[in-house]
Amino acid sequence: xxxxxxxxxxxxxxxxxxxxxxxxxxxxxxxxxxxxxxxxxxxxxxxxxxxxxxxxxxxxxxxxxxxxxxxxxxxxxxxxxxxxxxxxxxxxxxxxxxxxxxxxxxxxxxxxxxxxxxxxxxxxxxxxxxxxxxxxxxxxxxxxxxxxxxxxxxxxxxxxxxxxxxxx
Amino acid sequence: xxxxxxxxxxxxxxxxxxxxxxxxxxxxxxxxxxxxxxxxxxxxxxxxxxxxxxxxxxxxxxxxxxxxxxxxxxxxxxxxxxxxxxxxxxxxxxxxxxxxxxxxxxxxxx
Numbered sequence: 052x053x054x055x056x057x058x059x060x061x062x063x064x065x066x067x068x069x070x071x072x073x074x075x076x077x078x079x080x081x082x083x084x085x086x087x088x089x090x091x092x093x094x095x096x097x098x099x100x101x102x103x104x105x106x107x108x109x110x111x112x113x114x115x116x117x118x119x120x121x122x123x124x125x126x127x128x129x130x131x132x133x134x135x136x137x138x139x140x141x142x143x144x145x146x147x148x149x150x151x152x153x154x155x156x157x158x159x160x161x162x163x164x165x166x167x168x169x170x171x172x173x174x175x176x177x178x179x180x181x182x183x184x185x186x187x188x189x190x191x192x193x194x195x196x197x198x199x200x201x202x203x204x205x206x207x208x209x210x211x212x213x214x215x216x217x218x219x
Numbered sequence: 220x221x222x223x224x225x226x227x228x229x230x231x232x233x234x235x236x237x238x239x240x241x242x243x244x245x246x247x248x249x250x251x252x253x254x255x256x257x258x259x260x261x262x263x264x265x266x267x268x269x270x271x272x273x274x275x276x277x278x279x280x281x282x283x284x285x286x287x288x289x290x291x292x293x294x295x296x297x298x299x300x301x302x303x304x305x306x307x308x309x310x311x312x313x314x315x316x317x318x319x320x321x322x323x324x325x326x327x328x329x
Contacts, residue, residue: 067274070295074253074270084269091271101278 055085058092063102096184144179147205151175170212178208238268238276243285243300243308250289250299253277280304 053072056064078084095102152175158168182204232239245251245259253273261267268276277298280286285304288296300308 063278067278070253071270071274073295074257074273077254078270087269087271089271091269091275094271094275095278098278101282 055088055092058089059095060099060102062099063095066102093181093184097180140183143201144183147179148175151178151205166213166216169216170209173212174205174208178205181208232276232279235272235276235279238272239280240311241268242273242276242280243304243311246286246298246300247305247308250297252295252297255297
């Protein structure tokens with residue numbers, strides 16, 4: 052079950068990983084528990100500042116480091132992110148959501164409500180945010196790798212939505 | 220130190236509101252590790268929290284200053300309520316008690 056913990060952000064794993072691993076050692080892996088851990092990982096990726104705050108408190112940082120840590124927390128959207136990186140990430144999410152939404156509107160007007168068009172509409176709403184959450188865990192990868200991961204996740208979401216619309 | 224307004228907004232936990240409340244109630248008795256909280260909450264509610272949900276609530280409560288690890292030399296420390304956490308819990312339970320009383324009165328009169 053410890054492989055599921057690797058989906059959590061690094062700062063979160065440093066703060067809570069050992070406790071959770073010990074807890075999981077006493078539990079049986081069921082689909083319900085696996086899903087609970089997956090949604091927990093997604094939540095932790097979307098809110099990396101929670102673990103950053105508590106990791107900071109837990110290490111008992113000195114006064115100067117606390118001031119720097121607090122400033123960094125306020126300016127960045129994830130631990131270790133500079134202000135510029137946070138701004139670029141926000142622009143990526145907002146920009147891709149806008150492009151997808153406009154594409155959906157154009158396709159819907161041109162081709163009508165087909166399963167592919169509807170799938171694109173659903174991905175446009177939450178796909179970029181979801182893909183960004185996973186990107187936070189890939190911060191140390193190259194730009195190309197991150198771009199491919201982001202695009203690949205959006206395509207995967209599109210395929211899942213299409214399959215759901217078509218066969219469920 | 221947090222102001223009272225900051226404490227109120229610190230408890231806006233969305234889908235983690237109920238698990239967070241259960242964690243606070245569990246810690247109101249005595250400090251506990253995560254597994255003990257799960258067992259205690261299961262005994263209280265009949266429902267077992269998953270580790271993902273539990274630690275989502277713990278992270279929020281700790282970041283909000285409502286719980287903290289017990290100081291000590293161990294790496295794996297139990298959690299306890301802070302003074303702010305005890306105040307929040309007391310206010311929340313008072314509110315729930317009022318709602319429960321009103322609900323029961325209305326049902327009795329219906």
